[in-house]
Every structure is written in C-alpha cells, then in structure tokens.
Amino acid sequence: MIDIMHSLEKTENQFEKYLDSQLWHACAGGMTQIPPLNSNVYYFPQGHAEHAAKNVDFRSFPRISPLVPCRVSSIKYLADVETDEVFAKIGLVPLRGRECEVDDEVGLLGFDRGFDRNEEKEKLNSFAKTLTQSDANNGGGFSVPRYCAETIFPRLDYSAEPPVQTILGKDVHGEVWKFRHIYRGTPRRHLLTTGWSNFVNQKKLVAGDSIVFLRAENGDLCVGIRRAKLGIGGGSEVSSGWNTGAANGTSSLYKSGFYGFSSESGLKNECDSRVKEKDNVKIASVIEAARLAASGQPFEVVYYPRASTPEFVIKASAVRAAMRVQWCPGMRFKMAFETEDSSRISWFMGTISSVQVDDPIHWPNSPWRLLQVAWDEPDLLQNVKRVNPWLVELVSSIPTIHLSPFSPPNKRPRQHLEFPFGQLPMSTLLSNPLSPSSPLCCLPDNISTGIQGARHAQFVLSSSDLHLNKLQMGLRPFDFKPLDYGGQHPQFITGNPLENCNSGGSPHCLKMESSVQYLKKPNEGKNGARTPMFVLFGQPILTEQQISQSCSMDAGGNSFSDGYHDTVGHTSNASGSAVIQNSPPEASSDEEFPRLKDQKHEHCKVFMESEDVGRTLDLSTLRSYEELHRKLSSMFGRSTISSIVVYSNAVGATKLIGDEPFG
Amino acid sequence: MIDIMHSLEKTENQFEKYLDSQLWHACAGGMTQIPPLNSNVYYFPQGHAEHAAKNVDFRSFPRISPLVPCRVSSIKYLADVETDEVFAKIGLVPLRGRECEVDDEVGLLGFDRGFDRNEEKEKLNSFAKTLTQSDANNGGGFSVPRYCAETIFPRLDYSAEPPVQTILGKDVHGEVWKFRHIYRGTPRRHLLTTGWSNFVNQKKLVAGDSIVFLRAENGDLCVGIRRAKLGIGGGSEVSSGWNTGAANGTSSLYKSGFYGFSSESGLKNECDSRVKEKDNVKIASVIEAARLAASGQPFEVVYYPRASTPEFVIKASAVRAAMRVQWCPGMRFKMAFETEDSSRISWFMGTISSVQVDDPIHWPNSPWRLLQVAWDEPDLLQNVKRVNPWLVELVSSIPTIHLSPFSPPNKRPRQHLEFPFGQLPMSTLLSNPLSPSSPLCCLPDNISTGIQGARHAQFVLSSSDLHLNKLQMGLRPFDFKPLDYGGQHPQFITGNPLENCNSGGSPHCLKMESSVQYLKKPNEGKNGARTPMFVLFGQPILTEQQISQSCSMDAGGNSFSDGYHDTVGHTSNASGSAVIQNSPPEASSDEEFPRLKDQKHEHCKVFMESEDVGRTLDLSTLRSYEELHRKLSSMFGRSTISSIVVYSNAVGATKLIGDEPFG
DNA sequence: ATGTCGGCCGAAGGCCGACAA
C-alpha cells in the first residue's frame, strides 16, 4: 500500500517505536477510544483540521464529504520522543458503496471484542494518580496510594524495618527509571523517594499531571505520564478556574536566574517547554489526508488523544446511531468529560439549545458539532458551545414525547446532512420524513406499547452527583426487573421543560429515528422468545442456560435488539432479523446496544465495601450471571460474593446486589 | 527577486533576526572571510555538499560547473536560536560572459574596502577568550583578562573596596545577560562572579569554548560564544589528541542521576545536546542551490563558519590567483588553521605531494581540494589530506626554480580544470601551456630580473614558532629596504628538496602562471616611478608626500602591482596598466596584493613592550608613515612612538622600528 | 489513607584569597 504521509513523517522522525497498546491507553486516558483494527469508521476532515489547531484551507477539495467512511487498516501506538505525549497513527482506507455495508459487519464481528478485552485488562493492572503539589515539589517524594503500591508495585517485604525496595519502571520509550520505594512514617504509608525528583525534573512534571503505573502482561512495571489538559472540553480557550494550576507550568522546572533576568533567556526555545508547541499535526498533513480521502486512496492520520479536541475518526456505528436520533432543541442529555486531574470522568448535564450545522459555508451538510448546547453548570464548560451528536447521551426523551404531538410539523426545508454509508439511505429517510415507516419529527409513530423506560431510567443522574469524589449513594437495593415486565415508568428528569421545542420560531428538529426508539420494548416485533432476563446497566445478563437456549434459537442474540436494526435494515418492514441474523452472541451484545457501547457504559466499578477499593468490570464481556459471579469472586479473592458488594457505573448510580442468584 | 530557498527556510525559522556584522564576525572567528556584498565570487557546489556533511547526489545536474561565477547579492548574518551558532545566508546571482568581467571591477572597487574597515574596527573593540577549566567549572567564576576588562568592559570605579560593577551583555539574540564584575584577590584581578555560572549553564559552555566580548558602535556590550571545533582542519574525523577536552562536553552540564541511570535518559533528544546535530545545511538546500546555479537563477546558500569545512563561496580574485599558479608536487607552502582554542591562527607548513582532481568521476575538472599535501607536522593534521589551492600560500618557489630547468616538460595531457570567468580564457592558456606568454610547468620563462624574494622572505616561518603562545622573537631590528633595491636574496626554506618534481613518473604540474611570479620585481614593466618606498609585511608605506605624488600620476596606485594584472590583462603584452588604470589607491592596495589580502596578512599585532599588550593594526588602511604614526600614538596614548615598539604579524615575525621616520 | 509542613542533613553552588606558573 502506498502511504505517502507515512513516509513523509518517517523522514522527520526516523525511529518510530511502537508502544504497548495497554500503556498507550493508560496514558491516553479513559476518554480515548481508538476504533478497532479493520472496523468501519467515519473520518471527519473538519475535526482533523480542528485537531491541527489551525485554520486549514480546504478550498482545493470543493466536494469532499464532511464525513468519509473508512476502514481502519492500521493502528500504531506511538509516543513523542521529547514530551512522552502519546499519539496514534491510524491508517484509513476509504470505502464506498456496497463495500461499506459488507465490511462493516466484518469489523463488528471480528475485532471489536478484542479491543474491549484489552481495555479490561489494562484497567485491572494500571493505576493513575494525579500529582499533588507535594508530589511535584522539588524537594519531595511521591505519596503512593496504598492501592497502587499493593496491586501494581512488586510485593514489598514488610518484615524489614523500614520496608524498602527498588522499583524499576519502563517509560513509553522503554527507558528504565529507578525509584526507591519505602513504607514508613506514622501512620505508615508508601512513598517513592530517591529517584522520584529526578523523574519529575526530567519529565518536567508539574502538579496536576498524572503518572500512570501499569503492570504489563510480561510482569514489567511501566510508567507513563499524562499531562493535565489546559482546559476541559474542546475549545482552544482555557476555561476559567478549571485546571489553572497547570497553565503556569514552569515555576518548578527551572531555577530562576540569580537576579531573575535569565529565566527569560532559558524559556524561549521550544526545547525547554514541557509541552511542545501545538503543531503536532501539521496543516499539510490535514490537506494531504483530505486529498487522499477525497480521491478514495488510503491515507494515515495522526491523532493526539490529549489534544483537547474531539476525536475525528469515529466508529461508524456510533455515528450512525447518533444520526438516527431526531435531535431537537430542548432535549436533555449528558456528556462525559475528563475531570481536571484526568483521574475520573464526569458527566455533565445539558440541554440542546439549537441544532444547526456548525460551518454551513465550508461544510454545508456536516454533522460535526451539530448540537449547540446549554450546560446545567455553564461555568465549568464555558468554551464548550457545540458538541458532536455521537458524544452526547440522551437522558430522557419524555419532553419530546410530551410536546411534539402539539407542535406543528416544521415546515422549513430541513438541512441535508450528508451520510454516505450505503446502509443508511439518507435520501429515502429525508425525502419523506413523515412517512409511517420512518420516525416523525418529535413524534414517533411506531411506538406500539408505550413507554418502557426502565433501561434509560437507570442512567438518570442528578447533577448533584457530579462532584462527588466517592460514590456514596451506596446501599439502597437495586430493583432487578425482567425487561418484558410492562408498564414500568421511567424515572423522569424534570429539568428545563423544553420551551424551545414548543415555541413556534426556532426549533430545528433534525433527522430520523426518534430518541424514544430507545424506549421501545426490545422484544417487540421480533422473533425473540420472551425469555425472562436481567439487565445490569443496560447490559443483559443471562444465565448460562439462557445462553445455550438463545444460541440454539434462530437469532438468539437478537432478542436484545433495541430496535436499531429494525429501522436501519428495513425502513418499510417492521419485522427484521435479517441484518444481524446468525450473528454470534458476542457480536450482538456489542452492536445491538450501540448507545450503551459509547463512553464505557459497559464498564462498572465494583467496590468492596470493606476495602473501598473499586475494581472495574466490563459488563459487555459478561454473558451470564455465573460468569459475573466468577469474575467477582476472583477479583476479590473470595469464593462467594456477599450482599455488601455494591455496583456503581461511571455515572454514579450505585446498586447493591444480594447473594442470591439474579434469576 | 524570486528566492525559493529563502522562503522555504522562512517557514521553518519564522523569525529571522539579523545580527550585527561585527558581533557575527567576532563569533565566527578569525578564519572566516565572507565575501563583500556585490563582489564576485565562485560558488563551489562540491564544497556546499561537503558543508552539508552528507553525500549529495548531483546526478540530476550532469553538467553543472564545479565552480559557478556569481555576484554576492545579499548577506544576512544570523545565529541559531538554540545554540547561538552563527551562520550566514549569502544570496548569489550567477554571472556569465562579459558580465563577469565588468562586474568584477565594480565589486573590487566598490565594496571590498568597506568590509575591511569593519573588520578593523571589530578587532579593536572585541576580545575573545577561550574558557579554561576554571572558567567553565560549575562552582566558579570567570577570570577576565586585564586587557578585556580595561578596554572592552565599562570603566570600573577603582576607588571602591572592592571595586565592583554590573556588566550587562547582549547575546546574539539581543537577550541581555547580567554579570557581577569584581576586581579583587591578591594579586588583584578581574573576575566575573554572580551570573557567570548561569550563563555557562544556559549556553552549555565547556572548557575550550570561547567567549567573545565586543563593544558595539553604539556602546552596547555584546557577548558571543564560539564553540570549540571538534577537530582542526576540514575532515569529519576528529584528529587525535587535538581538542579532546571538548569532545566529551556533557560532564558538567547535567547532574548525573542519583544512581547514575538517568543520565542516559536525559541526553537522548537533541534539545539537550549543546551543539545541534550536523544537519544545519540540508541536502535539499544543496540540490536546490545547484539547480538554480546551473540554470543561472539567483539562489541563496547557508554557511556555517564553524562547521570545519572549507568555505565554498570564495572571492573570485583569490580563486583566480590560485588558478594562475602552476601547482607542482614538491612545492612548499603554509596554510592557516585556527588553533584548538580558536584564539589564534596557526600556520602549518607542508609540501604538495600531488596535484590531482579530487573526485574525477563526479567533478572531473574541479579545482576543489586539488592539492594533496604532506604536512611537516602530520600528527596534528592527520585528517587534512587535500586542500584548496586558494587556501595555501607558497613560502618559497626556489625548488621550482632550481629544479625545473632540468626536469623534462611534462608530456602527459594535462587535466582540464574548469575556469569559467571571461577574464581568464582557459582554452587559450591551457591549449598552449608552453607558449612564451604563459608560464611553463616548473619553468617560468618570463622572469627577467632574477629572484627578488624579499617580500616573500618576510613570511618565512620556522615551524618551531607555531606553538609559541607569545611572540617572543622580538627585538631584532627589521631591515627596511626599498623594493627596487635589486639583488636581495630571499631567505630560503630548505625543507624537502622536492624529489617528486624531478622524478619522471608522477609529477603533475598544472596550470598557468608560475608561483615565482610573486617574486617578480613589482615595478618592472610598469610606468611606475621608481619612488623609494617601504614595505611593512608586504604593505607599502608611503609618506603623504609620496601619496599626493602618486595620485597625480597616471596610475600611481599601480606602482605597487605585483604583476598579477600584467599577466591577467595582457598575456601577450608585458607592459600594462590599462586594467587597473585610474583605480583609487584604496582599491589598488586591496586587489593588487591579493596574496597578501588573504588570511589577514595586512593585520599586524602591535606590542608595547612595557605592557605586553598587543593591539591590532590594519596595515592595508595605512597609506602613509604619518598615518601609521598617528595611529600608534593614539593606540598607546602617547604622543611619540619610541623605539621599543615591536611589530609582529600573525605569522610570528616581529620587527622593531626606530623613532626616526621610514624614509 | 494521604497531603502538607518543618526539621534536619548532606551535597552542590558559589565567592574568596593563596599560591604558583
């Protein structure tokens, strides 16, 4: 394969050393989602240009699509030689026509799972800590959280007085750093002393940066760094008050001159800055990528996961799912952000204030940053005005349902959003938005059995939870209910009651399938056996008996379809199992709940109450209660899971399960 | 003017800041000769490629001349942002045909002089010191040589106890550095203390590097650095034992890690190395320059004066002069090199061992590195095997004269050396090398008055002088003799008695005018009045009366022609003043003694015996004894010059003059 | 459990005159 861009970069960066994928992801942070190898994605030139942090002139490509369907042909995990900043080179092969459809399946079935497993393992073996002032201070050591010392570091011999050992850690370049690890003080605590200061200075770390310890599969201890982002969200402006500590990052790096005059001298050239100037991604690269993409040739993009701009190579399924939603002003949603110290992920609630194409002149039909939003906590997200639809998650569709029957159909010509995948014939859907077979604006007409919002209700999150450092909602029981129990009303958020969608002038309601599709009774219109089952954070949990049953059935995995593929595959045919027929169960759990796949909803943190130590659990890999039980038992080293195990997902909702089996 | 290369470089180095020419030359060192603006030069692509320190593939320019006549259209004095290394961008406009001839005159008459004046001033206002171990040590200060403190630094108030002041020095980027200057200790000495260590660290200086203090015209004190070259001469290999101290330059720059392991980590990326990797001049630049040069378009070259490769943009007159010499194996010569610490210039003696084109395959007719040489002190110049003819200076032509009458004329076909200037019709000269009007191989037939080598004898240097730190030959009287005193025999060097030229097989004797032309009686065949005059290191010194006389004469300045232009202008006409007729005296003193112009022969160091402080004197600017006397008086602050003033030139020859006038 | 502080100690930085070349 001819790869011009790659060879270009080779010349400036002769020695490319590929990182371990685990370490790379640990450094990239929890928000980073690199699409799996051979999966189908959309490439957004617009986002690529944004990533380059420069104004890119695309005039030479007048007709390039704002989103180019591609297959991921290669992924290289790399790290900047100077700053240790991780980045990836993603090889993309543009797709067209039938190719999209066919290959999409391959990607979904073949490789998605492998990636998720990797991520799971990483979570188990790595620990990230944000450096405190004391950690980053010159004369100091590093306070090692007990959990890290006990689970990641080599076993310490506590019989010595004091217990000490030497820690060797490999960084992203394979260089080994040496630390003295001591367990001392009153009360006892783990500390890194000798060697730590040198590490801080060499890596130019400041308070707010994070260090990642990871125990690799071969037993090596790895050490990565994750620099604090200057601001939350995607804008170039720094949000006020958020993470200001890291903005002034030079104070502890350089001795100021004797009279203070020479500090000016030393900081000029880029070698001395701890973070390279933001020209990682060159304009030329963007142009070249766009050129090749437009002409259907393979190309390669460079992506810096910590560059504070949204990802521009997005899993096709996520984009498709987002495009199926009929976005309306007034919709309530939540969106994930990395916290200031990059240690956690916070979900921020907001309301869609407007749905309009971001840059109609240059990218007339682009869904990129389609949604203008108003945040419940606008202070922290001042510079986040527009977001990508596939990054937000609706928390309740009730306002849409309540209001749309009384709002007049929008007479204005809709903006045509490009959507080049063959699987989703835009023209059909858009040309007749009011046809019975496709969803109406704010009026889903194919909901037959009313609201069955139990699954969504599970994600309801009061905004007061957002700033809890610990999840303390704990001990109230989780009501497991079989999905086919009808009549269960969702727990509604009563935020802004969506005046926008009701007022006559401004509402823009765009595209396709209503979000209330999510609430559609999953088994409706399927050949699905109405098997009783349980859902944990939207992830169906079956007994092993149920699995063997469903496998023996015609399309057992499809029983859990939320209705996406019904609409996708057969806009005029309500009963469809054809598209994903014969898919093995593993695949179905991934693709059939794409809304849940986004942003780690399948990952739950499991706390053992006696320890207050959370372990992460990938629900998507659990196919039975038995499997869950085994996993939990091995996690906590006990043979039985007692009732004090509390489940909590990233949102902060917590559940307590009893010792008795689910079913 | 379209200048592709320039604009290319602009993009990578956005802010080009031009240096003061004086500071630039002070940093570049005494060996650097940048040809004057608008002067005519030869551009050597071969040397350019060598400068890039890479193998450049010139196959795309099959017929590019190895030396391209050009006019210097621009000179930019610049310094590397990171390393402070000075470099120049020289704009060149290829010349052809008549253009060469005409414009050469303009260059010679118009601009050469201005440059020399600059250099003179710089010498007077700057001081360079090579850092000792103590200077470069971490815990130390800087020992300021008294001369530097008293002539370059601001006046110190000695009434205080101790006398202290703050020194502010601007570096090449205009940044100001602050030093505490104190005069203390027993015995008293000048020191820089506070601020010095910081400077050393920031600039990553090591013992062997030099610091240059310069008092600019506006009174500002400037501070430049001049890093030690890794080896003397032009090769890429480091000569053994020479300047080894600087080769290991990292010891004092970085604290080694606590356990020593992290020093490995810190030194990897190029930002931490004190000298950038040797890719200053890119291959692409060389190719591009060659392309433009071959097609006659203007181009620009980047030249790093401290890159240890010979200059590749050479004053046309110097090349022409060298090409007129009939180079023969066995010829004795000297060549200037910068000393290890770059504080002085040493002349090394050698013998031409062979005359053959360096790279006959790629550059079949190139004079570049034409001479293969054997050094009298081969140890120090192990890697200098081949040198450019215009860089060597014959010290005696006696072997040629002695031997050539008995050696048979070389029958082998001569190698054709390209020489594209119109003024020197190669074809004529080469096609008939034995014609009476052009010099024979080793047999000058146009010497009419025997040997008159007084001028050359003045430059004879015994190799034992080379390593003297001080010029101590001092006090023997200098025999001033009018030039038209005939019969004075030169002081011959009796080194290797040139067996090569006598042996039948190997001698290659190439090109044109015999070196004994230098010994030709200058006034012979001229319209010159046989005015008695004195020559100081080859620089004629007239009384003011003589000047006014010669100005009123037809070609007064030409009286001092050494015969170059006779041969050049009129190969078949022995009496010629036409070429340089009407030249003002200033111009003539420059161009008519080109051999003396090279390598600062016109600069003498003047020592006041009571002080042992040398001042530099530019003889070429002196046009009368009175002027010399005035200059010396003002230099030493005395109204009369007593007999204890000793003259010594860079070679080490010293002269003592009396109080009485020359004439 | 762990962030921050002051105390303490040793190393390095840095200024000094002595002394010698």
Added chain:
DNA sequence: TTGTCGGCCTTCGGCCGACAT
C-alpha cells in the same frame, strides 16, 4: 597576569516523622 586550588559559607535537594484532613 591569570589558572587552579582549598576553605568556607549559603542554598538547595531530599529524606524524615508530625500532624491534619
């Protein structure tokens, strides 16, 4: 005149437990 050295003082780096959160 000036390079180098040892002495001496200060500053900084860095390890420690105390204490508070």
